[in-house]
Amino acid sequence: MIHKIVAQVTRNIELRSEDTRKQYLDLMAQMAQEKPTRGQLGCTNLAHVMASQDDVGKLILKDTTSGLNVGILTAYNDMLSAHQPYYRYPEMIKQQLYKYGISAQVAGGVPAMCDGVTQGYAGMELSLFSRDAIALSTAVGLSHQSFDAMVLLGICDKIVPGLLMGALRFGHLPAIFLPAGPMATGISNSEKAQVRQAYVEGKVGDAELLESEVSAYHSPGTCTFYGTANSNQMLLEAMGLMLPGSAFEQPDSNVREKFNEEGCEQIAHNAQLSMHKQNSAIQLGHLVNAKSIVNAIVALLATGGSSNLTIHWIAIAKAAGIQLTWQDMHDLSQVVPLICKVYPNGSADINAFHKLGGTAYVFNELLHAGLMHGDVLTTTQKTLAQDVIHSTRHWQNYYAKKVKSAQQKQVLATVKMPFDEKGGLTLLSGNIGQAIIKVSAVKPEHRIIRAQAKVFLDQLDVIKAFQNNELNHDVVVILKGQGPKANGMPELHKLMPVLGSLQDHGFKVALLTDGRLSGASGKVLSAIHCVPEAAAGGFIDLIHDGDTVVINAETGEMNVLNVDWHERTPQYKNIKQKGVGRELFSVFRKHVTPADKGAISIDWDE
Structure with a gap:
């Protein structure tokens, strides 16, 4: 039944x-x-x-x-x-x-x-x-x-x-x-991840990283x-x-x-x-x-x-x-x-x-x-x-x-004795909007965070901040302007070794973004696909450095505390996407639906 x-x-x-x-x-x-x-x-x-x-x-x-x-x-x-x-x-x-x-x-x-x-x-x-x-x-x-x-x-x-x-x-x-x-099967995925994290920490160089990668993808x-x-x-x-x-x-x-x-x-x-x-x-x-x-x-x-x-x-x-x-x-x-x-x-x-x-x-x-x-x-x-x-x-x-x-038993469980009582994905809701979290790879002790926000517009800036030791504290990294309407909603995997390193050094870390991470989403709490996105006037655009952000994958909460959105002005500015053929897809960005509607740029009903 x-x-x-x-x-x-x-x-x-x-x-x-x-x-x-x-x-x-x-x-x-x-x-x-x-x-x-x-x-x-x-x-x-x-x-x-x-x-x-x-x-x-x-x-x-x-x-x-x-x-x-x-x-x-x-x-x-x-x-x-x-x-x-x-x-x-x-x-x-x-x-x-x-x-x-x-x-x-x-x-x-x-x-x-x-x-x-x-x-x-x-x-x-x-x-x-x-x-x-x-x-x-x-x-x-x-x-x-x-x-x-x-x-x-x-x-x-x-x-x-x-x-x-x-x-x-x-x-x-x-x-x-x-x-x-x-x-x-090549080298184990965990070995590959360890080398990537060692690379962002400066412990190995390009040669070691490349050798690891070609041993995985071979x-x-x-x-x-x-x-x-x-x-x-x-x-x-x-x-x-x-x-x-x-x-x-x-x-x-x-x-x-x-x-x-x-x-x-x-x-x-x-x-x-x-x-x-x-x-x-x-x-x-x-x-x-x-x-x-x-x-x-x-x-x-x-x-x-x-x-x-x-x-x-x-x-x-x-x-x-x-x-x-x-x-x-x-x-x-x-x-x-x-x-x-x-x-x-x-x-x-x-x-x-x-x-x-x-x-x-x-x-x-x-x-x-x-x-x-x-x-x-x-x-x-x-x-x-x-x-x-x-x-x-x-x-x-x-x-x-x-x-x-x-x-x-390390790979497969039963419905009666599962690895987790709930499925591997969770919907978050709150005064920021809605987002998706892939919780299946996140340990229970990392599924709840209350920390100050650090706001970025580009994933490379996050990496620079990490390299400059500016993220060595409990932090919710806010990366906005990454939604489908803004720039096609790229995946942000270059952030995973960085944030993973911070977490391994004892800091409470999370990512909140209107971009994507996909199936390789790993051990860091990541609220992704945030809607409405910044380019569509979403509240994620109004978050400031130092705001207290709560993300709770257990209860589905995603909020900024003690904030009045009406007192803030939008920060997002449209940047024309040119080069590597991106200008050819401007019509897609103009007509795309939000992530929770499938991020579709085709009108079936016209």
Whole structure:
């Protein structure tokens, strides 16, 4: 039986979304065709679709009454480790689908930038907006109206949300994500963090830091910590948009190859079923519904996943006509316990998590506790509950080696005996506004602070203040002007070694910002995504040096004490963002919604 709070939150979302969801589904029904989509094209148009294909592909494409064509949207590039494995996927997909009399074409490529490369530099200010650019690129690729199903190739931070947002506007088609998996384990994430902290303290130099970093990030595949990229994969699997158990298999494994073959077979069956039997239930726009969105958020909370997804999944839901809120997430967090510890929440990496039971274990625990909707249909044409049974058997088949229970207990807990009674994310509210805290990696003794504010406008100024010993006291660092409207809401990870060092030296430390930290948010109490942001007239802009700030992740309090906002004047000044292409995104900054509304610069309803 489903937990009453999970059921209530789901019902609240459904009621709130009744009109917008109906409008979305009506639009998808209008877009659906009774025969292959390209059958609506004129002969000249169709000739352009066929021109580049081999003889087998041309023969299938010429059959506009029953021949099906799958569009591939790929985020391949060979600069970024997570997407480099996608190099040969399109040809593999094409050859696999030929077995079923179905053709496939790369409908389009989408940009895939890496926050790990741009951290602390101007390019990071394009990062969040790249999500909407990816959604637009996905729509451009699919706008040729030549496809009957979709295969989506993307993994990392903004890529998965962007692909899904764009694909949902073609939600009358079936779709599947094919992941590529994490790189092999390098040096431990805790070792890497220690070297970073030693670097900011001046104890090691560039050579030692670089050697550490390349020992951590060393081969194709996603980063092995549980950041936004791997959180994306967790949530996609929880929603049933990829094969069960496929999220975290490494790129070069035989199991990954088998998953890819099975994924192609699945999308072939779904395309045939959707077209010839008109089974709309397995079309993307129906698979993504209030229940599957709730399942995704529950999985995020239970595993202590990325805070970025509190923004992205609101945007994804909106693309499907579903109105999700931070309050929904907060309400779920009160009853969904933390049952997973993967770095930065623990010492294990994602490979260890996978080998110890992975998604099959987590979803099985949550389903048995009534915390996930087991009846939602997935891309396998089965229910999530049925998928988990299959995935559990798969895990047992491929990982027959016994693991010590002590090792497993360091990574995975039960719902009845969790690592924390509440989920890994908390909503803060108070006279400053609202913010999100990722508490899963923050020790209980660091979750409450009352200290004086120190206000900054640039993260580099925070680092300079640290280097000048100006932060050697209990402090709440206020970093404002970092929201989506101001400068695209960059991630602020260069601050983590600095603040972590202060905390390790015995000071009480917290960060309050309208910017982001994402899945790598660590041991320092960090109130992020603050709304309203400074650029939108938020009260964060009125905080002064020396103000007493209280942040309490246990009670959800976020306040400045003894302040009258009416006596203060705004300090924020708009700075034109130019260089590294930032000026091209000025329209995004002008039209973007607040973080709690998904930071969306696309108007679905125009």
